[in-house]
Amino acid sequence: MATTKKLAASHAEAAAAGDVSSAELLCYYRDMLLIRRFEEKSGQMYGMGLIGGFCHLYIGQEAVVVGIQSVLIPGDSVITSYRDHGHMIACGMDSKGVMAELTGRRGGYSKGKGGSMHMFSREKAFYGGHGIVGAQVPIGTGLAFSHKYKNDGHISATYFGDGAVNQGQVYESFNMAALWKLPCLYVLENNKYAMGTAQARAAAGELYQRGMAYGIPGVQVNGMDVLAVRAAAQEWGDYVRSGKGPAILEMQTYRYRGHSMSDPAKYRSKEEVAKVRSEADPIDNFRRMLLEKGHTTEDALKEIDREIKVIVTEAAEFAQQSPEPEISELWTDVLVGA
Amino acid sequence: MPIDILMPALSPTMTEGKLVRWLKSEGDAVKSGEALFEIETDKATMEVEASDEGRLGAIFVAAGTERVAVNARVAVLLGEGESAVAGSATQGAPVGIPVAVAAAPTPPAKAPPVTVAPRVDDEAKFFAKASRRTVRDALRDAMAEEMRRDPGVFVMGEEVAEYQGAYKVTQGLLQEFGASRVIDTPITEHGFAGLAVGAAFGGLKPIVEFMTFNFSMQAIDHIINSAAKTLYMSGGQMGCPIVFRGPNGAAARVGAQHSQCYASWYAHCPGLKVVAPWSAADAKGLLKAAIRDPNPVIFLENEIMYGQSFDVPDDPEFVLPIGKARIERAGRDVTITAFSRMVGHALTAAETLAAMGIEAEVINLRSLRPLDTETILASLKKTNRLVTVEEGWGYAGIGAEIAALVMERAFDDLDAPVVRVCGADVPLPYAANLEQLALPQPEAIVDAAKSVCYRS
Numbered sequence: 181m182a183t184t185k186k187l188a189a190s191h192a193e194a195a196a197a198g199d200v201s202s203a204e205l206l207c208y209y210r211d212m213l214l215i216r217r218f219e220e221k222s223g224q225m226y227g228m229g230l231i232g233g234f235c236h237l238y239i240g241q242e243a244v245v246v247g248i249q250s251v252l253i254p255g256d257s258v259i260t261s262y263r264d265h266g267h268m269i270a271c272g273m274d275s276k277g278v279m280a281e282l283t284g285r286r287g288g289y290s291k292g293k294g295g296s297m298h299m300f301s302r303e304k305a306f307y308g309g310h311g312i313v314g315a316q317v318p319i320g321t322g323l324a325f326s327h328k329y330k331n332d333g334h335i336s337a338t339y340f341g342d343g344a345v346n347q348g349q350v351y352e353s354f355n356m357a358a359l360w361k362l363p364c365l366y367v368l369e370n371n372k373y374a375m376g377t378a379q380a381r382a383a384a385g386e387l388y389q390r391g392m393a394y395g396i397p398g399v400q401v402n403g404m405d406v407l408a409v410r411a412a413a414q415e416w417g418d419y420v421r422s423g424k425g426p427a428i429l430e431m432q433t434y435r436y437r438g439h440s441m442s443d444p445a446k447y448r449s450k451e452e453v454a455k456v457r458s459e460a461d462p463i464d465n466f467r468r469m470l471l472e473k474g475h476t477t478e479d480a481l482k483e484i485d486r487e488i489k490v491i492v493t494e495a496a497e498f499a500q501q502s503p504e505p506e507i508s509e510l511w512t513d514v515l516v517g518a
Numbered sequence: 519m520p521i522d523i524l525m526p527a528l529s530p531t532m533t534e535g536k537l538v539r540w541l542k543s544e545g546d547a548v549k550s551g552e553a554l555f556e557i558e559t560d561k562a563t564m565e566v567e568a569s570d571e572g573r574l575g576a577i578f579v580a581a582g583t584e585r586v587a588v589n590a591r592v593a594v595l596l597g598e599g600e601s602a603v604a605g606s607a608t609q610g611a612p613v614g615i616p617v618a619v620a621a622a623p624t625p626p627a628k629a630p631p632v633t634v635a636p637r638v639d640d641e642a643k644f645f646a647k648a649s650r651r652t653v654r655d656a657l658r659d660a661m662a663e664e665m666r667r668d669p670g671v672f673v674m675g676e677e678v679a680e681y682q683g684a685y686k687v688t689q690g691l692l693q694e695f696g697a698s699r700v701i702d703t704p705i706t707e708h709g710f711a712g713l714a715v716g717a718a719f720g721g722l723k724p725i726v727e728f729m730t731f732n733f734s735m736q737a738i739d740h741i742i743n744s745a746a747k748t749l750y751m752s753g754g755q756m757g758c759p760i761v762f763r764g765p766n767g768a769a770a771r772v773g774a775q776h777s778q779c780y781a782s783w784y785a786h787c788p789g790l791k792v793v794a795p796w797s798a799a800d801a802k803g804l805l806k807a808a809i810r811d812p813n814p815v816i817f818l819e820n821e822i823m824y825g826q827s828f829d830v831p832d833d834p835e836f837v838l839p840i841g842k843a844r845i846e847r848a849g850r851d852v853t854i855t856a857f858s859r860m861v862g863h864a865l866t867a868a869e870t871l872a873a874m875g876i877e878a879e880v881i882n883l884r885s886l887r888p889l890d891t892e893t894i895l896a897s898l899k900k901t902n903r904l905v906t907v908e909e910g911w912g913y914a915g916i917g918a919e920i921a922a923l924v925m926e927r928a929f930d931d932l933d934a935p936v937v938r939v940c941g942a943d944v945p946l947p948y949a950a951n952l953e954q955l956a957l958p959q960p961e962a963i964v965d966a967a968k969s970v971c972y973r974s
Contacts, residue, residue, distance in 0.1 A: 239531070257720065259716075288753070289752075289753065289755075290752050290753035290755075291753035292752070292753075293750055293751060293753050294751040294752060294753065298748075298751035299750065299752070300748075300751075300752040300755050300756045301755070302755055302756070307716070307720075308748065308751075308752070308756070309751075309752075311743075311746070312739060312744075314744050315712060315739060315740065315743065315744055317712070318708070318709050318710075318711070318712025318713045318715075318716065318740065319712050319713070319715055319716035319719065319740075319744060321709075321712070321713050321716060321717060322712065322713035322714060322715060322716020322717040322718075322719070322720065323716045323717070323719060323720045324716075325713055325716065325717045325720070326716070326717045326719075326720025326722050327720070329672070329698065329717070329722055330721070330722075334888055337721060338667055347710045348708065349709050349712060352704075352706040352708055352709025352710070352712075353709050353712070353713065355709070356703065356704065356705065356706070356709060356710065356713060357719075359704070434879050472654075480791060512754065513749050513750045513752075513754035514749070514750055514788050514789055515749070515789065515791070515813045516749065516757045516759075516812035516813050517812060517813075517911075518813075
């Protein structure tokens with residue numbers, strides 16, 4: 181029986197008040213800010229011609245991945261689409277390696293052969309980085325299958341957007357995941373626009389209910405509030421890990437930048453974006469809460485800001501200094517053992 | 519007048535089946551539409567209904583009889599006052615009609631008898647101890663042996679478990695390995711192909727069965743974009759050890775949507791290996807190699823070959839190298855390359871040619887990516903003439919690739935232009951005569967070989 185809830189009650193206050201330590205809260209702040217600054221730097225470097233091709237920025241959505249990753253344990257699988265820089269950083273992948281992949285250099289996670297949309301880390305159980313909208317959903321479901329097959333207690337966090345949710349393969353995956361009770365936590369990042377198409381123009385019905393027919397519980401979560409995300413991820417991550425089958429978390433979020441760097445964003449008003457930024461920014465609001473509740477001080481936050489600035493600057497420098505791939509790399513990694 | 523009851527065909531490729539049991543006894547009254555007996559083929563078990571009223575006279579084929587040929591007389595139905603006299607029945611169309619099959623299709627002509635030339639390479643030593651096996655059983659044995667060897671190997675697909683395989687290739691695997699390793703999927707090729715790729719990324723070794731490769735078009739995004747490209751896109755981190763297998767190409771009278779050859783589609787793509795076995799030994803040795811391979815392997819079978827028998831080595835370590843062709847018949851006058859079922863046609867053609875004094879060398883390609891270019895070029899150096907054979911369309915096909923290869927690398931070895939024998943450039947027709955015309959026949963191979971030898 182599907183239990184679907186519209187807007188899970190804000191867990192933020194309960195979480196902030198009790199079960200999460202101040203140190204952990206500062207980690208979330210730090211991770212969100214690192215993603216924000218990393219993406220801003222990526223945008224700059226794209227503008228300077230140092231990054232080519234497609235580059236999809238995660239700015240505005242940081243609370244989603246940081247909140248979800250906060251409840252995962254090492255060995256849990258993570259997979260997402262092409263808007264993936266934030267996920268890699270939240271998985272603990274090195275900013276230098278990610279940025280050097282954006283610049284197409286040999287120090288990148290894929291030795292410069294993948295680019296913005298295609299990075300992986302076996303060590304951090306990050307399985308990409310996929311460029312075909314929705315294709316990561318059956319693959320993530322297969323990672324969940326492998327956890328169940330191996331009975332290793334891990335789950336698969338499978339991220340996808342409000343555009344992917346209309347792909348048929350998503351429902352093929354839901355069916356099998358529910359049928360076989362696979363430990364898959366589906367994280368539907370609803371940033372309101374599938375490229376240039378607003379949700380209302382592309383998707384009928386409520387997205388968190390899209391698993392109902394399969395008996396997959398779905399909840400809608402304030403994805404601009406890292407503690408609300410964390411609380412929902414905790415509850416439904418536990419559910420998935422306990423062997424009850426998959427669950428869907430619809431994250432209500434928003435991307436500030438265009439779909440990709442070349443997006444003129446004519447499909448929405450500047451006022452709409454400005455309103456979300458001023459009223460619902462996940463980092464600004466969280467920062468204010470940390471100070472108001474006495475979890476930290478202005479000085480401590482400034483220290484974090486400085487630390488992040490250094491990390492991002494070093495990543496950008498590394499990404500420019502790392503050489504281009506060897507010419508011989510053209511022919512490697514086509515087949516294992518070839 | 520007594521009416522013969524004949525063994526019906528349940529499918530276009532059925533040539534024989536087992537008469538499992540009689541549901542009526544001699545002397546029983548039979549109404550039209552009543553089930554008379556039960557038959558079993560490699561694909562299905564079905565009841566056969568009477569199409570006329572009467573009384574069951576003599577039963578000629580006892581319950582439990584195996585390998586009853588299609589159209590063999592199994593019993594006779596008597597009208598009022600008639601008595602059973604063996605051999606007195608009229609000849610005619612089969613009276614028994616299988617349930618749920620609208621009309622018993624005419625069974626195709628049997629594939630030509632298979633003659634395997636003496637092995638000349640180091641495979642020979644494995645054949646000291648060999649057993650006669652069908653291609654179907656060889657495939658099943660390969661999977662079973664590899665599943666015993668590696669607990670990460672599992673099989674998934676439509677009807678692979680409870681049903682025992684749509685073509686019975688996975689027969690018995692569920693019983694031996696259980697439902698966690700032999701997994702029936704919903705009819706959802708795109709989804710389960712992607713799921714299997716994820717399982718491979720997660721450290722398992724999936725064998726994905728497509729009921730036919732025609733259905734792999736639903737899943738081709740995951741085969742190419744997810745399975746074949748990810749190793750490269752990840753800088754070598756994310757290998758995908760997976761086998762996609764199933765029958766490829768035309769079966770018999772199943773129409774255009776179920777009769778396409780995908781050899782050149784998949785062979786086109788870097789990041790994949792593509793193999794196409796012909797004999798049961800090929801099937802076993804190559805499937806074991808495919809399962810052990812750390813890369814995605816497309817394994818193209820052929821439904822018509824499933825029931826054919828060949829010698830297969832008993833040694834479980836008989837594993838054939840992917841990327842090596844096999845010379846099935848040595849010859850000095852013309853080289854014929856073929857793969858899958860067309861190897862049999864090429865060998866048949868070679869016998870005809872030999873009677874004309876033309877000795878053809880028949881190369882069973884076995885592997886289409888990588889292609890064993892050295893074996894092809896070495897043979898051409900000897901014969902100076904080349905005919906390529908494939909069941910699929912010629913345009914941008916395997917033959918086109920081989921023709922380009924020899925033009926680029928062995929131009930001076932050619933004494934005649936390469937001739938391609940391939941399927942007609944049309945969607946495969948249903949009508950028996952048109953289908954026959956659309957698919958390469960041994961006669962076309964004979965003609966092609968004669969033309970490159972400038973013989974009329």
